[in-house]
Amino acid sequence: MTNRDPILKIENISKKYGSKEILRSISLEIKKGETKVLIGPSGAGKSTLLQCINFLVMPDTGKVYLDGRCINSRKKKELYTYRQQVGMIFQDFNLFDHLTALENVSIGLIRVKKIKRSEANERAMQELKRVGLEEHANKYPAQLSGGQKQRVSIARALAMDPKVMLLDEPTSALDPELVGEVLNVIRNLVESGMTMLMATHQINFAAAVADEIIFMENGTIIEHGPPQEILFKPKNSRTKSFCSKINEIYGDMLT
Amino acid sequence: MNEWIYIQNAVVPALWKGLVVSIELIVPSAIMGLLLGIVVGTLRVYGSVFLRLLSDGYVVLFRGVPLLVQLFTWYFGLPHIGIFLSPFSASVLGFTLCSAAYHSEYVRGALLSIKRGQIMAAQSLGFSTLDTLRYIVLPQAIRRALPGCGNEIIYLIKYSSLAYMITCIELTGQAKALASQSFKYLEIFLIVGFIYLVLVSIASWLLNKLENALVIPGFELYKS
Amino acid sequence: MVEGSIVTIGVVFGAMFLGLILGVPIAIGQVYGKPFLRKIIAVYVWFFRGIPLLVLLFLFYFGFLPLLGLNLPAFTVASIVLGLISSAYQSQIFRGAILSLPEGQLKAARALGMSDFSAICNIILPQALRLSIPGWSNEYSIILKDSAVTYALGVPEIMARTHFVATRTYEHLILYATAGLLYLILTFAGTKALRILEEKVRIPGYATR
Numbered sequence: 045m046t047n048r049d050p051i052l053k054i055e056n057i058s059k060k061y062g063s064k065e066i067l068r069s070i071s072l073e074i075k076k077g078e079t080k081v082l083i084g085p086s087g088a089g090k091s092t093l094l095q096c097i098n099f100l101v102m103p104d105t106g107k108v109y110l111d112g113r114c115i116n117s118r119k120k121k122e123l124y125t126y127r128q129q130v131g132m133i134f135q136d137f138n139l140f141d142h143l144t145a146l147e148n149v150s151i152g153l154i155r156v157k158k159i160k161r162s163e164a165n166e167r168a169m170q171e172l173k174r175v176g177l178e179e180h181a182n183k184y185p186a187q188l189s190g191g192q193k194q195r196v197s198i199a200r201a202l203a204m205d206p207k208v209m210l211l212d213e214p215t216s217a218l219d220p221e222l223v224g225e226v227l228n229v230i231r232n233l234v235e236s237g238m239t240m241l242m243a244t245h246q247i248n249f250a251a252a253v254a255d256e257i258i259f260m261e262n263g264t265i266i267e268h269g270p271p272q273e274i275l276f277k278p279k280n281s282r283t284k285s286f287c288s289k290i291n292e293i294y295g296d297m298l299t
Numbered sequence: 300m301n302e303w304i305y306i307q308n309a310v311v312p313a314l315w316k317g318l319v320v321s322i323e324l325i326v327p328s329a330i331m332g333l334l335l336g337i338v339v340g341t342l343r344v345y346g347s348v349f350l351r352l353l354s355d356g357y358v359v360l361f362r363g364v365p366l367l368v369q370l371f372t373w374y375f376g377l378p379h380i381g382i383f384l385s386p387f388s389a390s391v392l393g394f395t396l397c398s399a400a401y402h403s404e405y406v407r408g409a410l411l412s413i414k415r416g417q418i419m420a421a422q423s424l425g426f427s428t429l430d431t432l433r434y435i436v437l438p439q440a441i442r443r444a445l446p447g448c449g450n451e452i453i454y455l456i457k458y459s460s461l462a463y464m465i466t467c468i469e470l471t472g473q474a475k476a477l478a479s480q481s482f483k484y485l486e487i488f489l490i491v492g493f494i495y496l497v498l499v500s501i502a503s504w505l506l507n508k509l510e511n512a513l514v515i516p517g518f519e520l521y522k523s
Numbered sequence: 524m525v526e527g528s529i530v531t532i533g534v535v536f537g538a539m540f541l542g543l544i545l546g547v548p549i550a551i552g553q554v555y556g557k558p559f560l561r562k563i564i565a566v567y568v569w570f571f572r573g574i575p576l577l578v579l580l581f582l583f584y585f586g587f588l589p590l591l592g593l594n595l596p597a598f599t600v601a602s603i604v605l606g607l608i609s610s611a612y613q614s615q616i617f618r619g620a621i622l623s624l625p626e627g628q629l630k631a632a633r634a635l636g637m638s639d640f641s642a643i644c645n646i647i648l649p650q651a652l653r654l655s656i657p658g659w660s661n662e663y664s665i666i667l668k669d670s671a672v673t674y675a676l677g678v679p680e681i682m683a684r685t686h687f688v689a690t691r692t693y694e695h696l697i698l699y700a701t702a703g704l705l706y707l708i709l710t711f712a713g714t715k716a717l718r719i720l721e722e723k724v725r726i727p728g729y730a731t732r
Contacts (some may be wrong), residue, residue, distance in 0.1 A: 100419050120427065128425035138420035141517050142439045152424040155434050186517030197420075204424060363664075363710050364703035365671035367682060372703070375689065376696040460575035464675060471577055478585065485586030488578055496573040 049112060051076045051239055052130075052208045057096050057106030059089075059263075066092045067103070068263045070174060073208035074208065074241055081250040082243040083274075084260035091135070093260070094210045097241070098132050099123060110207065126259040128156060131201030131209040137193040139185040145172060145196045149203050151157050158206070171199035175229050191222030196227055202233075208255050209233070211242035247290050251275055259283045310477060310487065317473030324459045326468055328394035329452050336396060336402020336448070343403060344410040352502060354403070361400035366458055369393045376467040386467035389411070390459075398455050405447030409440040442518050449506035456498050470494065528705060529685035534601050534670045534680060539663060541606025551643060553614065554621050564614075571611035576672050579604050584676050601673035605666055612665075616658035620651040621673030653724055660717040664710045671706075681705055 050073035059067040067089045074080055080091045095101040098107060099117045108115045115126045139148050149168035153159045159167070172178050175195040185193055194214055201209060214230065215223045227249050233240065234253045244250055250257055251271045258268040259278075267280045278284045342354045361369065374389040384392065413436055420432040463472035474491040478484045553564045571579070584600045588643040595603075624647060632642035685702040689695045 052341075095419075098423055100422055124425045124427055127423055130423075132420075132423035134416060134423075138414075138416035138417055139422065140417060140435055140439075142442065142515060151434065152426075155430055156425045184516040201423070230324065360703075360707075363668075363707040365668035365682070365706055367671040367674070368685075368699055368703050368706065371682075371686065372696065372699040375686075376699050379693075379696045457573075457575040460577040461672065462614075463577065464672075471575065474578070475581065478581070483579065485590055488582035488586050492570075492574040492578050492582060495575055495578060496570070499573040500569075 048075065050074055050109075052138055052241070053109040053112075054097060055107045055109070057093065057103045057108075059092055059096055059103050066263050067096065069106070070260075070263070070265060072258065072265065072268075073217065076238055076239055077237045078202065079238075079240045079242065079253055080253040080256045080258060081271075082241065082258050083245070083247065083250060083286070088260040089263040091212050091261055094132070094212045094241065094243060096208060098127060100132070119177060126155070128204050129154075129207045131204060131206035133194070133197055133201055133211040133214045135213045137185075137190070137197045139188075139193050139197055139200075141185050144182050144184055145188065145192075145199075148196055149186070149200045152200065152204050154202060154298070155271075168199070168203055171203045172196070174202065174232075175199045176225075187221060190218045191225045194218065194226045198226075198229055198233075208239045208241065209288045211240060211244070213243050213245065216245055226298055247275065247287075258284065261286070304418040305481065309481075310490070312374050313473045313477055314470065314491065314494070317468065317470035318468040320387075321325055321462075321471075321498075323457050324390055324394065324462055324467070325456055328391050328398065328453055328459070331391075332398035332455065333402055333448060333452075335399035336451075337406050339399055340403035340406025340410065340444075343407045357399045358403055361397050362404075364473070366393065367461055370461060370465050371398055386462065386465050388488060389465055390462035392469045394455060394459065394462075398451055399456075401451045401454075402444075402448050405444040405451070406440065408447070409443035410436065412443055413439050439518075442515075445506070445510055445513065449503070450509070452506070453499055453502055456502060457495065460495075524681060524684050524688070524701065524705065527679060527681035528709070530598065530669050530678065531667070531709070533596065534605065534673060534678065535663070535666050537602030538605035538609050538670070539659075541603065542557040542609030542613045542662070545606070545610035546617055547648070549610060549614035550677075553618050555639070555643070568611045568614060569585045571608045576604070576669055577675055579608065580673065580676055597673070597676040597678045601670070601676055601678045605669060605673070608669075609662060609666055612662055613655075613659070614660065616655050619658070620654035621647060623654060624650055625714035629691050642663060650726075653721075653726065656717055656721040656724075663713045663717065667706065667709055667713065671719055674725060 053073040055071050056069045057067055057071070058065070058069050070089075070093055072080070082093070084090055089276055091099055096103040096106075099108075099115075102117065107148055108117075110126060110129060115122065117123050134231065146165065146168050148163040149171050150161070153164035153167060154161055157164075169178060169181060172181055177192060177195055177199070180188060180192060180196075185196075188196065198214075211230070215226050218226065223246070227246065230240075230242070230294075231249075231253060232299060242250075254271050256268055257271050257272055257274040259266045259280075259282075261282055267274060267278060267283045274283060278287055331460065339354050339357065342350050343358070346354060350372075370389065370393040370445060373384060373393050374386060407487075417435055417439070421435045426435070457501055459469065460471040462469050468476070470491060474487050478487045481487070549564055549567070552560050553568075556564070580601065583604050584597065588595055588600060628646055628650070629642055633639070634645040637645065652719075670680060671682040674686065675681060677683065681702055685698050689698045692698070
């Protein structure tokens with residue numbers, strides 16, 4: 045396979061809760077090293093889409109390919125191996141409350157990848173250093189700030205050497221003054237060539253780092269393209285109205 | 300002086316024998332009750348609809364009916380369907396089944412208190428269902444269930460005295476026998492009451508120690 | 524067994540009532556009392572919560588009350604002992620309820636010039652008692668089940684009658700099942716009644732559960 049083949053491809057993913065359609069036949073693909081950003085109003089289905097990609101929510105229909113291989117989510121072994129290769133960052137961090145920062149990062153290595161504890165801890169420490177938290181390694185989640193928790197959760201995902209990372213509004217549960225430190229870590233990831241699919245409301249940040257912006261509404265992809273196009277010259281009227289609303293809030297940066 | 304000799308020669312050995320039987324009743328009942336309670340509590344949260352209904356029914360029944368009725372059922376009732384249990388086995392069976400129902404309440408509450416995000420995060424790292432339960436859910440749930448389950452074990456220590464009612468001669472039974480011989484009800488039952496107080500106090504001290512040993516930031520709230 | 528139910532209900536109500544009238548002052552003493560008083564109360568609570576019911580029944584019926592020259596019927600002794608134990612438990616329910624009230628309540632009452640006694644009676648208790656109803660419901664079902672143990676003194680309640688009939692008819696299994704059912708019904712009826720009471724006295728804006 046060449047660099048131009050997508051590393052992650054999803055085809056016709058649909059999801060219903062009762063009679064409510066959350067996702068309507070969504071398809072997209074990401075090539076190695078690309079960063080794609082999902083934008084759209086709350087309730088558009090961004091979060092459900094990301095969780096469907098990782099099968100944390102089982103899609104009703106549709107296929108997911110990693111490195112060209114279709115994932116059979118019914119085969120448990122295959123599912124677990126797949127999930128190890130896809131890092132997930134949650135809106136509300138979901139650090140394991142009974143483990144220290146270091147243990148949070150190393151537990152996947154020890155229990156899932158079956159790496160020796162000493163090696164796992166060493167690796168976990170490296171990842172904590174990468175997100176600037178080596179001094180807080182022995183603190184428990186309850187002793188960390190929101191921004192620090194999210195950085196630990198990024199380190200936890202990175203330690204598994206993921207091929208792709210899915211980020212579900214990583215900064216929306218944070219106090220405004222803590223957003224910057226998390227965005228900095230994500231920006232470093234982009235620069236290091238990580239492949240990422242991120243849902244966010246930080247349009248400013250998206251414009252700066254995204255290779256492509258995907259606008260979603262009511263469970264469908266309305267429009268996608270380079271940031272300049274989507275944010276400044278949207279073709280679709282709904283994208284236009286969403287962007288102009290965003291413009292009102294963040295007016296100074298999009299002009 | 301006479302009194303002292305009586306205490307030394309009759310009371311101490313008899314009560315000692317009774318205490319040993321009491322502890323032999325309490326320890327296995329506590330351990331089996333807790334284990335069964337964990338299983339039942341887990342089924343009530345994660346089991347299939349049928350298993351959930353079944354385990355909920357079990358809990359309603361065993362928490363709603365007096366322990367004494369349960370003990371009588373096992374001891375006097377089971378022989379009618381051909382099962383003969385010794386007073387000791389019937390007591391252990393009764394204590395185990397009853398305290399498991401109570402334990403399951405605390406285990407269930409603790410499991411339900413664990414946020415879904417914890418499970419999702421483990422799954423996203425590639426944890427299997429069993430490993431998620433073992434390394435993420437249970438270590439947190441046990442900390443939260445501990446105060447309640449500890450209390451239940453203390454109740455068990457006290458309720459072990461009911462074994463006497465189905466002729467399993469433990470501490471209370473020995474005391475009753477001594478007292479009816481000597482008519483020293485006040486003295487003997489004060490001593491026995493004191494022994495139970497000591498047992499209960501030791502148990503709650505140990506449980507407190509255990510809770511303190513397991514306490515971590517973010518989980519202090521659940522200390523009793 | 525119907526007669527037995529009436530005796531059981533009598534014992535339970537007697538015990539609940541005694542537990543209530545002792546439990547409230549104990550709780551107030553434990554929260555607002557002087558250190559010495561609190562020590563005494565702590566010992567009282569420790570004593571009645573740490574000793575098995577059966578042992579306390581024997582201790583009072585055969586030991587303690589005769590020593591005082593009181594030869595009370597088994598029914599009365601059973602109610603008293605269950606009531607004393609319950610007062611220890613109920614005091615902890617009230618104590619929790621009092622402590623869960625915002626501190627400002629007592630301060631505001633004092634600021635109006637109320638004496639401490641008046642503030643506790645008029646401001647704290649009406650709120651704390653409402654908050655205690657779920658705890659009572661629990662306590663009721665515990666006393667109801669514990670009342671079966673008073674059979675040991677020969678109180679002619681459900682358990683005693685059941686066993687009496689069972690030993691004569693050899694229908695143990697079916698009779699105990701019936702007794703169990705009877706207890707379940709009584710538990711259900713009692714907790715339901717307390718739920719209705721809770722709803723009746725609910726203060727708008729207060730969610731008790």
